[in-house]
Amino acid sequence: MTMKYLSIDRIMGYDNVQPRSNTAKLVEDKKIPPEVAARIERMEGAHLNGNEAFPLWTAAVLAGNVVGLNNYVLNITSLTYIGMRLLYNTIYINHRTSAVSWIRSSVFFASVSLPISLLIRAARKAADR
Template sequence: MTLTLSSPLSLYSIPIVWILAYHPQVIKGNLIKKTIGYDNVNARTNVKRVADSDKVSREVVARVQRAEGAHLNGLEALPMWGLGILAGNFAGLDHWTLNVVSLAFILTRFTYNQVYINYNTLGKGFFRSLVWAAGSLMPLYLVVKAANKLAAQ
């Protein structure tokens, strides 16, 4: 079987986007582990423990906090993404459209994570917001396109 952009692949984007939502969590955990040690018994206190520690540089604290923010944003984006893909498939949108939008969304989520975690300037924060906005419109586009197709039937 040859895979092309016309193959039914878009549903695979849902677990990929889930992985992208958790990738910042791995980065955050590794930073905490290297600095003060990860407390898996009280895992939700780790970011505060890092922030309160005198042993951790402000730069590392900020990176841990940005990784936490990227993780939470990924979790916030995931339901709407899943809804967009499921609605598009339910309505019978063409696979090419679903796949191209899926690839674009995956790229925006990857870029968003990288920019959010690694850059700490106002200009790059603005770029992060643009990437977020572009990505946020993609599942909405799929839902509206699916709704329009179903309304036309």
């Protein structure tokens, strides 16, 4: 969000009255180079994807803590997830080709496997009680 905000603010000024319209206004402005507008659209997409993935991740970590999964497992999985999300966002924001977009999608699905694995571990531990 911060990179997107700073980019929009520097290019055309950030409208905090209607903040959700900033990206669309920037894309429609013919004075803005198309590659700059496309990059900011990708920043918006990465931000929205993070918002969409967050509930699954939160539920998995909470479930793991509630059933008492090993702290080492929770911590390593958490760090791996955060690292994969950083890689995902970097690829998403900076890619320009269809081939690289498939790498981005692969990183996304690999990252989603982490909270799903935590949920499965938590469910198994809960079932064993």
